[in-house]
Amino acid sequence: MNKKKKQGEDDGFALDKKNYTMIAIGFGIVVLGFLLMIGGKSDNPKIFNPAIFSFRRTTLAPVIILFGFIFEIWAVMKKFGGKSTETD
Numbered sequence: 351m352n353k354k355k356k357q358g359e360d361d362g363f364a365l366d367k368k369n370y371t372m373i374a375i376g377f378g379i380v381v382l383g384f385l386l387m388i389g390g391k392s393d394n395p396k397i398f399n400p401a402i403f404s405f406r407r408t409t410l411a412p413v414i415i416l417f418g419f420i421f422e423i424w425a426v427m428k429k430f431g432g433k434s435t436e437t438d
Contacts, residue, residue: 365426372425376418383415 365373387407392399 366430368430369425369428372428373422376422376425379418379421380415383411383413383418386414387411 390399390402390404390407
């Protein structure tokens with residue numbers, strides 16, 4: 351019953367280890383985008399702070415978040431390793 355796995359044999363997982371690594375990197379990119387978006391509040395709530403409309407918060411951060419989500423989709427869809435789907 352204890353059979354050693356041959357090289358290239360399917361272990362039953364849908365994704366490879368490299369896919370999970372790429373997913374973690376994509377998650378980090380999304381978190382970075384959200385971190386770039388924070389801040390800009392005013393110390394006094396009666397005073398408006400125009401820093402909330404900075405380039406970093408309104409343009410750069412959403413583009414980075416969008417790139418992170420696209421990277422996540424690519425990481426899930428990408429087939430690493432070139433394993434054969436043929437059966438012997």
